[in-house]
Amino acid sequence: MSEADDFLKVARAAREAAAELAPLPRSPKDAALRAVADALVARAKEIVEANALDVAAAREGGTPETMIDRLRLDEKRVDAIAGAVREVADLPDPVGEVVRGSTLPNGLELRQLRVPLGVVGIIYEGRPNVTVDAAALCLKSGNAVLLRGSSSAYRSNTALVQIMQDALAGTEVPSGAVQLVPGTSRESVGHLMRARGLVDVLIPRGGASLINSVVEGSTVPVIETGVGNCHVYVDEDADLGVAMEILVNAKTQRPSVCNAAETFLVHAKVAEAFVPAALARLAAEGVTVHGDERVASYGASGVVVPATEEDFSEEYLSLDIAAAVVDSLEDAVAHIRRYGSAHTDAIVTRSQSAARRFVALVDSAAVAVNASTRFTDGGEFGFGAEIGISTQKLHARGPMGLPELTSTKWVYIGEGHLRTSAGTVIAGG
Amino acid sequence: MSEADDFLKVARAAREAAAELAPLPRSPKDAALRAVADALVARAKEIVEANALDVAAAREGGTPETMIDRLRLDEKRVDAIAGAVREVADLPDPVGEVVRGSTLPNGLELRQLRVPLGVVGIIYEGRPNVTVDAAALCLKSGNAVLLRGSSSAYRSNTALVQIMQDALAGTEVPSGAVQLVPGTSRESVGHLMRARGLVDVLIPRGGASLINSVVEGSTVPVIETGVGNCHVYVDEDADLGVAMEILVNAKTQRPSVCNAAETFLVHAKVAEAFVPAALARLAAEGVTVHGDERVASYGASGVVVPATEEDFSEEYLSLDIAAAVVDSLEDAVAHIRRYGSAHTDAIVTRSQSAARRFVALVDSAAVAVNASTRFTDGGEFGFGAEIGISTQKLHARGPMGLPELTSTKWVYIGEGHLRTSAGTVIAGG
Structure with a gap:
């Protein structure tokens, strides 16, 4: 059988399982998730053994140790x-929630209910824990899931999916609801991206190049996630001490994540008071500043690396930050609109009016006022879990929890309601 | 300038206007809409003259009179x-609505606000009233709009858009917020479909072939609308008199619209009691029944046209209906899943249990219980206006009103909130 046939087989199995899974209430879904958790712990040794083969292959292929650490599973990590x-x-459980409801003037009882999306495809990179996290979130929200992880984690993912399927086989959730896309070739991603009608939504999780290739190539609807070129704007009315702490926190607390700051903008009126101190502090924190000429003018020779256009568009994910001086809040907003990724942008200001204007004018998934950009996170927002952070405007924007993995269905209940040109008539009434 | 350049010019103008329009509160938007309404009435003569040229060209091209009637504008229709x-x-106004909000345990004030989508592209067919309806809904929800109507209505649409832009020029809403895609070639649709980054969403309104071509060819996110292969299922526990009226209403009250019924399914236990009467009644209403063998067995020779696979998938939009006898509610659901378009499907039953199962198992935008499928409509649902009926699962499902033309933005307000591995710390606090 070809890889394309293999793909169709698992996609159809997921589709069938989705129809069975969708109407299940909460209890059997929770029981199935607990059975999965138990099985992972009970069979941790198998997982670690399969993972060891992935790790050995990666090491042989010259993968850097930081990447290998992301790939690596031990019993503690499986726990x-x-x-x-x-x-x-x-x-x-988000499914079944009545989102809106009313009795219409003609007596029809109208309800909008949350329902599962159907089959969710997830395309992701190195960490095998995503395999289980994503599957758990999809099952809880009543969706079947088609997983396409990194080829470097294929053995680990195969073991994890097999164990999840085995565990589900003893529950009311159909075991076909969790599927690994077969094969490790680039083509196997293509099958998933073109499975319109079999897959309801694709969520790519990973770097910008992965996400762009999925967005461009997919005929299945996509939810873009996670590219974050986040800004901290220090307003003329900022408390500069607070601004400094927010800037340093947003850049350095965890530089490798999408809600870390990648650019700071300073109002010209406070540039002299803020920029030299910021350059010293950031240097002390090990951060390289890529600044425009005005920023550079506040540093000793060589302290500030000259910023190019690319620097302002860059998601460094490292101890680097771009910086510019702006003449107004509106110029800061224009800079963010031009170079930003519409993830999270922050203003530091004591001015109510400036905060209000910034919030109104910045068109991003999240806007922070006097707070670090690092708070844009499903866990911090109280969602309990997160499947990713959407940077698009359709369907879901910002951190996505369980409700974002659902659609809705309208239900209307009558007693023989007919629509006529003169209004509603009740048959047999 | 090439058509592609012309397109980019109007798309960029719409993008700029969208940024200006988005933060406007309700009053200036309402004032602008009233100015548009006044201008349309005041300049009705221009509109009717431009339309007369479209009508004459259509007539010369041999367009059937029913289509010409859709195209035609007179002063009364302009009114x-x-x-x-x-x-x-x-x-x-949906914009600014607080969808969710809370104060997080660390004191951050978290709000999810409704915001405009940005630039909405609408691709539609013959009726020039859609040009104004769609523009009004987009402006009200704070969006700029790029309109691509039928080439047969190009002169009418050009006049309508010019008058709307002139009217907006005297208001706080930027006149660039309403744009007609220049040109009447097929390529001009292509420019719109590939304008990712300039256009936030495309909504095709029209027949199945238009919608499929947009879904397949667009790199801009699409909301599919309006293809309706709606079913009426007559359950074994149906009140057969009510079932007959619902069936006839759903098929004949307005056969040309997407929420009209295109197939009916009858439980085998009531087939003998229902089908012969239904065949007689539908024949009297001028409806041709395309039935399976079991349906045909209840009619005199030649009364029932044999149904092909295609008949069950067909959106007739005419006085035709497909019909089949099924052995169970579950078989009815399986038929609907296989052939339906997930628009609206109805069950007629007195059984609470059957209604509950049908609602749970049918995965459509709307499910009707003891009511005609014709009620799936923004007006009937009390939305006040409707931009279309979504048959997809992402973003919006079913009738789309003003809230469905918005996205959301998270705002969080702190007083120096920093995220640390030990929890939140307040800078300077």
Whole structure:
């Protein structure tokens, strides 16, 4: 059988499982998730063994140790993965929630209910824990899932999916609801991207190039996630001490994540008071500043690396930050609109009016006022779990929890309601 | 300048206008809509003259009279179009609505606000009233709009858009917020479909082939609308008199619209009691029944046209209906899943359990219980206006009103909130 046939087989199995899974209430879904967690712990040795083969292959291929650490599983990490599954089981079920409802003037009872999306495809990179996290979130929200992880983690993912399927086989959730896309070729991603009608939504999780290739190539609807060129704007009315701490926190607390700051903008009126101190502090924190000429003018020779156009568009994910001086809040907004990724942008200001204007004018998934950009996160927002952070405007924007993995269905209940040109008539009434 | 350059010019103008329009509160938007309505009435003569050229060209090209009637505008119809704009002005503004909000444990004030999508592209067919309706709904929800109507209505649409832009020029809403895609070639649709980054969403309104071509060819996110292969399922526990009226209403009250019924399914246990009467009644209403063998067995020779696979997939939009006998509610659901378009499907039953199962198992935008499928409509649902009926699962499903033309933005407000590995710290606090 060809890889394309293999793909169709698992996609159809997921589709069938989705139809069975969708109407299930919460209890059997939670029981199934707990069975999955138990099985992962019970069969941790198998997982670690399969993972060891992936790790050995990666090492042989010259993969850097930081990447290998992301790939690596041990029994403790498997325990943590199982714990995360139990946490998902404890979350409320979004399915069946009545989003809106009313009795229409003609007596029809109208309800808008949350329902599962159907089959969710997830395309992701190195960390095998995503395999289980994503599957748990999809199952809890009543969706079947088609997983396409990194080829470097294929053995680990195969073991994890097999164990999840085996665990589901003893529950009311159909075991076909969790599927690994077969094969490790580039083409296997293509099958998933063109599976319109079989897959309801694709969520790519990873770097900008992965996400762009999925957005461009997919005929299945896509939710873009996670590219974050986040800004901190220090307003003329900022408390400069607070601004400094927010800037340093947003850049350095965890530089490798999408809600870390990648650019700071300073109002010209406070540039002299803020920029030299910021350059000293950032240098002390090990951060390289890529500044425009005005920023550079506040540093000793060589302290500030000259910023190019690319620097302002860059998601460094490292101890680098771009910087510019702007003449007004409006110029800061224009800079953010031009170079930003519409993830999270922050203003530091004591001015109510400036905060109000910034919030109104910045068109991003999240806007922070006097707070670090690092708070844009499903966990911080109280969602309990997160499948990713959407940077697009359709369907979901910002951190996505369980409700963002659902659609809705309108239900209307009558007693023989007919629509006529003169209004509603009740048949037999 | 090439058509591609012309397109980019109007798309960029719409993008700029969208940024200006988005933060406007309700009052200036309503005032602008009323100015548009006044201008349409005041300049009705220009509109009717431009339209007369479209009508003459269509007639010369051999367009059937029913299509010409859709295209034709007179002063009375222009008045009605202006009246619809005033009704949109009277509707509540979705922008700024706080969808969710809480104060997080660390004191951050978290709000999810409704914001405009940005630039909305609408691709539609013959009726020039859509030009104004769609523009009014987009402006009210704070969006700029790029309109691409039928080439047969190009002169009418050019006049309508010019008058709307002239009217907006005297208001706080930027006149660039309403744009007609220049040109009538097929390529001009292509420019719109590939304008990712300039256009935030495309909404095709029209027949299945238009919608499929947009879905397949667009790199801009699309909301699919309006293809309706709607079913009426007559359950074994149906009140057969009510079932007959619902079936006839759903098929014949307005056969040309997407929420009209295109197939009916009858439980085998009531087939003998229902099908012969239904065949007689439908024949009397001028409806041709395309039935499976079991349906045909209840009619005299030649009364029932044998149904092909295609008949069950067909959106007739005419006085035709497909029909089949099924052995169970589950078989009815399987038929609907296989052939339906997930628009609206109805069950007629007195059984609470059957209604509950049907609602749970049918995965469509709307499910009707003891009511005609014709009620799936923004007006009937009380939305006040409707931009279309989504048959997809992402973003919006079912009738789309003003809130469905928005996205959301998270705002969080702190007082120096920093995220640390030990929890939140307040800078300077």
